[in-house]
Amino acid sequence: MADYIREKMLRAVQKPGRYIGGEPDIIKKDLSKVKLRFAFCFPDTYEIGMSHLGIKILYHTMNSIPEVWCERCFAPWFDMKQQLELYSRRLTTLESGDPLCKFDLVGFTLQYELSYTNILYMLDIGGIPVLSAERGEGDPIVVAGGPCACNPEPLADFIDLFILGDGEEVNNELCRYMISAKEKGLSREETLRGAASIPGIYLPSLYNVEYNPDGTIKRLQPADGAPMPVKKRNVSSLDEAPFPESFVVPLIEVVHDRxxxxxxxxxxxxxxxxxxxxxxxxxxxxxxxxxxxxxxxxxxxxxxxxxxxxxxxxxxxxxxxxxxxxxxxxxxxxxxxxxxxxxxxxxxxxxxxxxxxxxxxxxxxxxxxxxxxxxxxxxxxxxxxxxxxxxxxxxxxxxxxxxxxxxxxxxxxxxxxxxxxxxxxxxxxxxxxxxxxxxxxxxxxxxxxxxxxxxxxxxxxxxxxxxxxxxxxxxxxxxxxxxxxxxxxxxxxxSSDTSYIEAVLARGDRRLGRAILSAYRDGAVFDSWDEGFSYERWLKAFEAAGIDPAFYACREREETEINPWDHLDYxxxxxxxxxxxxxxxAALTTEPCNKKCSGCGIAAYIGRPCFDN
Amino acid sequence: MITERLFFSKLRDMKYISHLDLYRCFQRAIVRSGLDVWYTEGFNSHLYLSFPLALSLGFESSCEVADIRLLSPEEDIPSRLNSCLPQDIRVTDAAEAVMDPGEIAGAEDRPEFDDLELSRQALEEALCGSLSGESIIVQKKTKKGALKEVDIKKDILSFELLQDSQLLTADAVLSAGIQNNLNPKVILDRLSERLGREPDHWLVRRTRLITKYGRDFR
The missing domain is CATH 3.80.30.20 (tm_1862 like domain)
Structure with missing residues (x-):
């Protein structure tokens, strides 16, 4: 029998094409030959996510491993959210139609701070406990990478592992590692600990943060054997880096269709x-x-x-x-x-x-x-x-x-x-x-x-x-x-309102997790959309979490202050x-790197000068 | 230049791809297939692609039609396009267009219904009852937005129930094309009106396009 409820839901929403998948070039694999399932989640609508290049590259690189199946998942718009709630259905990927909770790895790309509540939203309706601490043996491991991962601290309560820097190589290393961890029968804790030894992987729960009475960070204490600092990954040659020969071509109109x-x-x-x-x-x-x-x-x-x-x-x-x-x-x-x-x-x-x-x-x-x-x-x-x-x-x-x-x-x-x-x-x-x-x-x-x-x-x-x-x-x-x-x-x-919230989240620390959770519990989703953003709701959430947002956004920081991201090495x-x-x-300019090296540190990091001159 | 008519099906989830998106999807597939097609010569040059009869969002069809123009004869058109199309959109045939799109006068639709609370018999009675009577008056929106009462009886060219189907299914021939066009959704609307709600399941599949003489549209 056809799934009557699914049809009802699709008929009830404005753009059903967002939720059906079925594009030419979509990658489907035989589950009996798949050893690791990865749900690549973009915390925004299909049209936004399918315009993003990173997801296309990583979809291709991860699926190039035969026993790994990387699938796509996007945030359902308000009308579909309502349908999912009405029929108590879970968020699924487009390829297999399986709920997020059935995956081994659920990965989010962090492109902008105002998408953070959508991560909680997708986990929640995907059947995964929102808080990392509440996930158990059967639950997926939740990972996140992308530009905002350079200060991942506000999301430390929700994400198990962060991926720092270029994803092309480390994502595949993580997938292969996960396959071996599964085969060895490692516990969740052991699996996470082991993953933290892959260069570019940051396991926030291994680091303990202490604060000064004035709210600034006093010290950050890594657990035994945890890397310090945690280095980002870097693809040494872009020319040799994998790039897909074909994209999954959307069937509905997306923002950038090219x-x-x-x-x-x-x-x-x-x-x-x-x-x-x-x-x-x-x-x-x-x-x-x-x-x-x-x-x-x-x-x-x-x-x-x-x-x-x-x-x-x-x-x-x-x-x-x-x-x-x-x-x-x-x-x-x-x-x-x-x-x-x-x-x-x-x-x-x-x-x-x-x-x-x-x-x-x-x-x-x-x-x-x-x-x-x-x-x-x-x-x-x-x-x-x-x-x-x-x-x-x-x-x-x-x-x-x-x-x-x-x-x-x-x-x-x-x-x-x-x-x-x-x-x-x-x-x-x-x-x-x-x-x-x-x-x-x-x-x-x-x-x-x-x-x-x-x-x-x-x-x-x-x-x-x-x-x-x-x-x-x-x-x-x-x-x-x-x-x-x-x-x-x-x-x-x-709007200065959204910019303010973005500024708080951008340079925030772990204590912001409570505010993000509180905002989500109060209904915050799609904060980067006018339809979703509520300034009052965020102010309320900060208050409930005992946080002064101005402390993060509107305070000049001394060079000597420990920033929440100082233990991450970019x-x-x-x-x-x-x-x-x-x-x-002093209004003094600095020359472009190809003219004169300004000594930012990256040359030492890669172990050679960036330019030959 | 040859006007080539593509016959294709649009089934299952592909019923949720809108007309405009279907257009883009075919455009893509045609470019990918490498068919030698004609591009319009206006300011915004694009490949020529025309759908003689639009299908509403949410309906399946096994008899859709699209016209393209070939600059030279091509072989294996269906298989070449199918390798670039979604799984549930399949080109079943391609041939030089015989008729003018204006000749489309009717469409055979297969509406199917099911309900978890009503027996098939109850559903059948409601369906038949909703379409009986000398005239069937429905409210239609005019282009100016005002409501107008229209008798759609004349646009239901034939209607009968299929006896051997698993779910309650009708075989309906409705007016279609540029002269008169009746959206098969009215049958669902009539039924829903009678039931006081939509049945738990409905699905319409278009199965044939015909001319006013009852011939297949080719």
Whole structure:
């Protein structure tokens, strides 16, 4: 008999296609030959998760081991949540349709702090005790990796093991280790202890944290034999790192529906606010020829009409010209469009525009990040106003009429003139447009400025910084709006509420676990969505847990203070970060890594210089 | 240029793939299959793909139709597409289009029902009762959003119960196409109205597209 309830549930939700799987290229395995089952969970909707490159790479690498079956699972939207509750059904993976509680390993990717409550949500409806301490012998081992794992402490109560750094190698090592642990019949405790000896695996329960009366960390005590510090993993050659030849192609429309090739990992720029720019070091490039082969395979196997060359700064690729030329030999014929999402305005050229828009013209976005040169120097975003203007001139001359500019507010040392500077810069771009004789005829210009609230993150030179208070953010937002005088300029900004909660979680410690649990128990899910986020609920949760959120977000930290993440080694020296912060305060810039090594520590970590010069 | 007509089935979970998503799914499969197809020549060039009759979300079908244009004759079209399509969308046949899509006048649908609380007989009585009478008046939304009463009796070209089926199943031929089109969901709606709720299980599978002369649409 067909599962009537399942059909009822699928008919009751708005987008049933999110929950059915069944895509071409989905990987199914014979359970009798599978020794380890891994549920790869993305704590957001199908459309968001299926746009993420990491899950595609790791799905492919883990499934390349014949006896490991990695399946996908996404967070059910509110309508499906209601159905699951109504019929007391559990969250299942898309491949086998089995509930999460039946898996050996359940792994989450930590992409943004506001997805944390969704992890609890998925565990809970997947039939797994939310608290690590409450899991027993039959329960899955819950692991998590990704960028937010660089400060995993707020999740220490819920996640059994964290995976630090690049996942391609360590995930497979963990899977193989788990198979042997199962075969040896190790207990849960023994299995976890053993896993902690795999480089890159962090078992939080092995570390005891003591606090000072003022709330700061007094000391962190590792158990006998526990590694200290715990080092992140690093794929030494991106070019040789595994990359899928085909993606699971979604049947419903997702956010990014395209072939994505990671062309670089790490970044040479050293922008002081950017966590990714530090935690993904060292800079590694995929060869132009490899990128071309992967892109061609992906398009042929997935039928994509767009290729996206992704990285933190694609125009820094040493072989960018060659790479684009290779791709352009076939993309136009195969009606494939090229997009380069992370371009720097300073090396944005006419040639690059011509190459990327041969098939179809897409929008242009630049990120000056700050409104004045002084503040751009503070954050080490080494671009000048002339470069911004000249980049926009190039864009306008080749027919673009809309430019989107990203900024942040609340940056260290920021003054009101820096906020006003954002509006002034936008105005200069509008004026530039009208001054150009070659501007597109009869069309008006639109300059869209998007302003985020700055959130200090671990492993950046600004990890010591106090975030602006909400009042300050609101005042600055008003100041910006009142400084804009042209209707050609539109301003959008992030809510300071969500940025505040994100800041608390980003630099939080283990004590935050109680607040996260309390927020979840009070109904918090999908906090990164307007439909889910409730500021009041979070404030209530902090109060219930006896936590002052401002302690984490709005307090300047001394270099000598022990941070919750200081025992994790991402190859970045804390003294370097402090020195960079000092340079920031003096508005001194630091050169990109390929020009001059700034001594961040990663070269020592990998045991060789990052660049040959 | 050849207008090639693809006949395909859309079964089980694939009934939850919307028309728009199905379009994208076929587009992908066609690119992957390497078929030599024609691309439109407008500003936003895309491969030509047209579905003569849309199927509502939630319905299965073993007789769906899609038209593509080939620049040169191709072999093994069904198997080449099937290797790039989801398991439960299968191209069963491909041939040069014979008829104009406007010739579609009816569709044979197989609605099936089951209920855990009602006997088959009770369900059968409710179903037949809900469709009896000289006229069947339903509320329909006009394009302006107002409600209008429409008699759908004339659009039920035939309706009979299948005797040897395991679950209560009907064989219904309903108007379909650009002239008159009756969504088979009305049968479920009528039944639900009579029961005061939806039955525990319903499933509609479209099995045949026919012209006004009762011939198979090819």
């Amino acid at each position: 072939a994505t090739v990671e062309v670089l990992r790490g970044c040479i720029r050293g922008c002081r606010f950017c966590q990714a720019g530090f935690i993904y070091r060292p800079f590694r490039a995929r060869k132009a020829s490899t990128v071309n082969r992967i892109a061609s395979d992906l398009c042929a196997n997935g039928g994509f009409s767009e290729i996206s060359l992704t990285s933190l700064s694609t125009s820094d690729h040493p072989e960018l010209g060659e790479m684009l030329d290779d791709l352009l030999t076939w993309t136009a014929d195969r009606k494939v469009n090229l997009s380069l999402p992370s371009l720097r305005i300073d090396n944005f050229s006419q040639e690059l525009i011509d190459k990327t828009t041969r098939v179809k013209k897409s929008g242009l976005t630049f990120a000056p990040e700050a409104g004045t040169q002084r503040l751009r120097d503070v954050i080490n975003k080494n671009i000048t106003e002339e470069e911004i203007i000249s980049g926009c001139r190039t864009a306008f001359s080749s027919g673009y009429t809309a430019v989107k500019l990203y900024f942040m507010m609340g940056l260290p040392t920021e003054r009101d003139e820096d906020i006003v500077g954002i509006a002034e810069l936008a105005q200069k771009i509008v004026d530039l447009y009208y001054s150009l004789p070659e501007k597109p005829k009869g069309k008006s210009v639109s300059v869209n400025i998007s302003v985020a609230c700055f959130i200090p993150k671990p492993f950046t030179p600004f990890q010591f910084v106090a975030q602006d208070t909400e009042e300050e953010f609101r005042r600055k937002q008003k100041l910006l709006i009142s400084s804009v005088r042209s209707r050609k300029i539109s301003v959008s900004y992030h 190859g970045i020296d804390k003294r370097f970060l402090a020195a960079e912060y000092g340079r920031a305060k």
